[in-house]
Amino acid sequence: xxxxxxxxxxxxxxxxxxxxxxxxxxxxxxxxxxxxxxxxxxxxxxxxxxxxxxxxxxxxxxxxxxxxxxxxxxxxxxxxxxxxxxxxxxxxxxxxxxxxxxxxxxxxxxxxxxxxxxxxxxxx
Numbered sequence: 384x385x386x387x388x389x390x391x392x393x394x395x396x397x398x399x400x401x402x403x404x405x406x407x408x409x410x411x412x413x414x415x416x417x418x419x420x421x422x423x424x425x426x427x428x429x430x431x432x433x434x435x436x437x438x439x440x441x442x443x444x445x446x447x448x449x450x451x452x453x454x455x456x457x458x459x460x461x462x463x464x465x466x467x468x469x470x471x472x473x474x475x476x477x478x479x480x481x482x483x484x485x486x487x488x489x490x491x492x493x494x495x496x497x498x499x500x501x502x503x504x505x506x507x
Contacts, residue, residue, distance in 0.1 A: 385409040385496045387479045392501030395469055399505070403464040405479030405498055412496075416485040417455055417462040420494075421475035421503075428478065428491050432464060435485045442489065447473075469505045476500040 391403040405417070418433035432443045432453040441453055450469075455462040462479065479498035482488035 385412065385481070387481060387496055387498035389477065389479050389498045389501040392477060392503045394504045394506065397469060397471055397505055397507050399469050400465070400467045401469065401503060403466065403477055403479075403501060403503075405462045405464075407460045407462075407481065412460065412481050413457040415481045415483055415495075416488045417453075418480045418482070418488045418494075419453065419462075419464045420478045420480055420491060421473075422478065422500075423475040426475075430489045430491070431477070433480075433485055433488045434462065440485055442485070466503070469503075471505045471507045473503060474505050475503060477503050 386408045388406050414436045416435050419431040420428050421431050422428040434441050434453045450467050452465040478500045480494040481496040482494050487493040
């Protein structure tokens with residue numbers, strides 16, 4: 384059974400930073416693309432960022448480009464999301480996701496595995 388466990392969420396002022404982590408267990412996901420989604424109250428879950436299994440290919444939503452950085456450490460079975468210059472509109476529950484293909488992971492309905500989510504709140 385695959386488990387994705389997010390951590391690192393919290394409350395931060397606008398302009399601040401947070402680093403999210405997603406630890407995987409149960410089976411190796413080192414050959415999977417990993418990604419981050421977020422869901423604000425009353426809104427659909429949206430793609431934030433994804434990284435290929437090798438770490439070579441990376442994709443970001445336009446809304447976070449230049450502010451967020453995704454990375455992974457396959458030896459530690461962990462993927463990270465460094466979030467800088469946070470804005471109130473970044474407030475959401477952030478979910479870790481795993482799917483074999485980088486291109487298909489951008490669509491939430493394609494995701495094979497989800498974490499339970501971690502709350503990020505950015506105050507103005």
